[in-house]
Amino acid sequence: MGKVTGFMEFERLSEANLPVTDRVKNYKEFVLHLTDEQAKVQGARCMDCGIPFCTTGCPVNNIIPDWNDLVYQQDWRAAIDVLHSTNNFPEFTGRICPAPCEAACTLNINDDAVGIKSIEHAIIDKAWENNWVVPQPPAHKTGKKIAIVGSGPAGMAAAQQLARAGHHVVVFEKETRVGGLLRYGIPDFKFEKSHIDRRVEQMEAEGVEFRVNHAVGENVSAEDLSKDFDAVILAGGAENPRDLPVPGRELDGVHFAMDFLRPQNKVVAGDTxxxxxxxxxxxxxxxxxxxxGSDCVGTSNRHGAVSISQFEVMPQPPEKENKNMVWPNWPLKLRTSSSHEEGCDRDWSITTKELIGENGKVTALKGAKVEWKDGKMVEVPGSEFTMKADLVLLAMGFVSPMQKVLDAFGVEKDARGNAKATTDGVGCYTTSKAKVFAAGDMRRGQSLVVWAIREGRQCARAVDEFLMGSSSLPR
Structure with missing residues (x-):
């Protein structure tokens, strides 16, 4: 733990942001990590709570109290070793994870959780600054070949673990650059892509081979992968978006969110x-x-939109959750992102009834207020409205991974269209097809980056056991 009385002496300190007027001028990150002294004080707040719920609230089971204490002691070198022992890419999670660990923190009972995410951010940035993040090539090669389909966080985590175990790993990515939805789904102002590039360089030095512009079902045969490799991991993202079946959906100016976000990320990367x-x-x-949806708001602000409105069909969450009811689990409560702070009108319990257009282009949205009664959505009488809309972005989540990859391998699917595979017992992460495994969004559906890293790591161990009979990789 940190200082014995630290949680009583020191208040939580959040990371600082650059002013809105400065940050909307570009696509650079604007969150500033804590100074060494600030991180030390925040680490001191970690209490000897007996049962550290933070470690179970964290999907990768980060050993949070240990590295909090090491930061308090200013032993940054040991802190990154502990952090890396459970998380391959803490610079990813330290920037874009919603921090379920903090929701589970014992201090969060009084709304004053330890700033775990900010400490993690400071540790990994310190490690890169001091050249402590270096390749870890295996001492011996096994001669086994593994194909990984998808280069997002699940695929990257699995690849790094398996390469370090001595296997030859080839990652197949359909886009021109590595990273999957991590690269093309998250705006650079939240997560600059140099963080991915550094890890790719490290992983290549560890023996991982990346093949971009390789899409299963197009220029890569699932049959060839199954024949040429000793194991295959399906680790693609959930990219099949939820649609909005209303009149006017076909109008020009109505787009899925990713059709708006992905090109902007490519432009930032230098593409035309x-x-x-x-x-x-x-x-x-x-x-x-x-x-x-929040990412669409932030990107629209940087484009110079005249106005931005964001609608949610569900009721507005409470500003404060009932801790007695939900802690240490992830609470439903109102969350305001940095993009919302940059400018956006938000409203809840809104249904879209129709999209109106002229000459084939969207010009307005017709909506109405709704109430939820007995689990059913009911329109509020007299609440219908029409508002101007030149661009409508559909950001209602993703229903499943891309089906053509699963169909190409012929794996059995669950009721939601994901690859069917368990995470428990012998044969975990295996699909219905011999030597074909699935992890991350491909197995569990749309989820968090930290869940993808967890599943990639665990799947890597399962593959290692499958190939070698046993594994020294962490669970």
Missing amino acids: VPNQIMATNKHVVVIGGGDT
């Missing part, structure tokens, strides 16, 4: 994207109140 969807000088309506 013809006919890029822009929010400049437009009245933008974002349908969907989650993280993807």
